[in-house]
Amino acid sequence: MEQPTLDEFRERCRSWLADNAERRTAEPRKFVWGEGSDSVALFSNITLEEEAEVHAASRRWEQLKADAGLGSISWDPQYGGLGLPREYERVYRSEEARFVVPESHELIQISRNIVAATIAVHGTGEQRAFFVRAMRRADLVSCQLFSEPGAGSDLASIAMRAERDGDEWVVSGQKVWTTGARFADWGYVLCRTGTAEERHRGLTAFLVRMETPGIEVRPLRQMTGGSSFNEVFFDSVRVPDSQRLDGVGEGWRVAMTTLGFERSQSMSNGRVGAPWVQYLALAHHIGVADDPVGRQLLARLYSQMQADRWTSLRGLARIKQGKAPGPEGSIAKLAWTNQNQLASTVVTHLLGAGLLADSGEWGTYAWTELIVGTPGTRLAGGTDEIQRKIIGERALGLPPEPRPDGG
Ligand SMILES: Cc1cc2nc3c(=O)[nH]c(=O)nc-3n(C[C@H](O)[C@H](O)[C@H](O)COP(=O)(O)OP(=O)(O)OC[C@H]3O[C@@H](n4cnc5c(N)ncnc54)[C@H](O)[C@@H]3O)c2cc1C
Structure with missing residues (x-):
């Protein structure tokens, strides 16, 4: 495909948005005291049912954008992207700001920008083909299961255990502060496969279906009112070896890629x-x-x-x-x-x-x-x-x- 000019691309975004969303009456970011919502919340104070609606609407919007080729503008075409430079993403965002569109659910951001990006780097060909495009389109949504009660900043002390059993792994332990676990189809989980003394050298990453028997998600109520994060318990959860992300003992390297993507998210x-x-x-x-x-x-x-x-x-x-x-x-x-x-x-x-x-x-x-x-x-x-x-x-x-x- 020949690369459109920024102006041509802006026109395309405008016209698609006009067909699919309602135009704001005020200019974007124009502020009028007393008009509209006065919410300045950093975390939503909403019920499970309300959050489910936000999540579903956010998911539908990603799918709609993906179908129009506007979901992963700077991503490789093999993942449904247009392969255009990042400034085209900014053009889309500046146009989108002129329209009323569904609020983006934080789990979908984690899944698209952090988990899918990590799989694109560390996944096998089969894993990349199965997950990345589907996660970018929000057909599949994954949470990030790193933190534990005894492992937050010091991630190398992760204790959740994965034991090999033939072609499967048996996973047991507890994660905590998992954003959006109640809405996730998949979980990207960091486990200990070596000894505790090996610290970061004894970790391995897996992708696990959240509906696998033995997984229990318990929401945590926050002082901001909502329950966006959760405790997640694994009790002898069986995970096929084909769902291992990168090599045995390579979990730290995989996690460092993830944390890099997580930090660069802060820039936008x-x-x-x-x-x-x-x-x-x-x-x-x-x-x-x-x-x-x-x-x-x-x-x-x-x-x-x-x-x-x-x-x-x-x-x-x-x-x-x-x-x-x-x-x-x-x-x-x-x-x-x-x-x-x-x-x-x-x-x-x-x-x-x-x-x-x-x-x-x-x-x-x-x-x-x-x-x-x-x-x-x-x-x-x-x-x-x-x-x-x-x-x-x-x-x-x-x-x-x-x-x-x-x-
Ligand atoms: C809104 C929110 C969403 C989250 N979502 C997720 C998620 O989706 N998935 C997930 O896995 N985790 C998630 N987390 C967990 C988050 O990654 C951890 O809270 C964070 O890594 C800190 O770990 P901790 O809470 O165990 O605190 P600790 O590591 O126990 O830290 C306690 C205090 O000690 C300080 N401290 C620790 N080590 C050092 C050091 N070496 N030098 C100086 N000071 C130090 C810390 O800065 C902190 O002030 C989320 C947390 C929040 C608040």
């Missing part, structure tokens, strides 16, 4: 609960725009948002040039959580006691959703401390931290 995740103008509008609305401390905090937030956006753009430019994602992924993730914390401080200062009770007034109490969601963002996808460790060692070349295994 600029959402801080609200656009800058909403913070400014809040200060004007409650009549504190002249407060010197509030002004100073707002100026800090604005500067930080701008600087972080440029850092992310620099990281994306690296990827566009075909270079491996650099430490920008960790910098962007840390910058995002710092922004969330500063934004929480700003609204707490501006609203004061107005944050404590729900008066029903638009755009006031709703900010509590940002404040209670912020701690979760500091943990998900690698904690602040771990991102600092990566930046220190890989970007600044500082001496490495002592490792628990002395290695």
